[in-house]
Amino acid sequence: MDLLVLPELWDTGYAVSDLEACADTDGREAQVFLSDLARNYRINIIGGSIARACDGQYYDYLSF
Incomplete structure (x- = not known):
């Protein structure tokens, strides 16, 4: 089986x-997208990390 490794913040393009x-x-959006x-x-x-919003703050968050 092949493996795709995505870089940090692949979902926002910095x-x-x-x-x-x-x-x-x-x-959840990133998880559903990558799972599909x-x-x-x-x-x-391997989804790398995503930009995640939480209580008005933004984090570089490991997607899963």
Whole structure:
């Protein structure tokens, strides 16, 4: 089985000035997206980290 490894903040492209608009609130959106890709293409995916919003703060968060 193939392995896809994504870099840090792959989901925002380091758009730090736009984190309010593009940060994943609970990480669920990234998890569902990567899970669907892995299942559809029969690959393993390491999601790196995502920009996560929590209580008005933004974190570089390990996606899973």
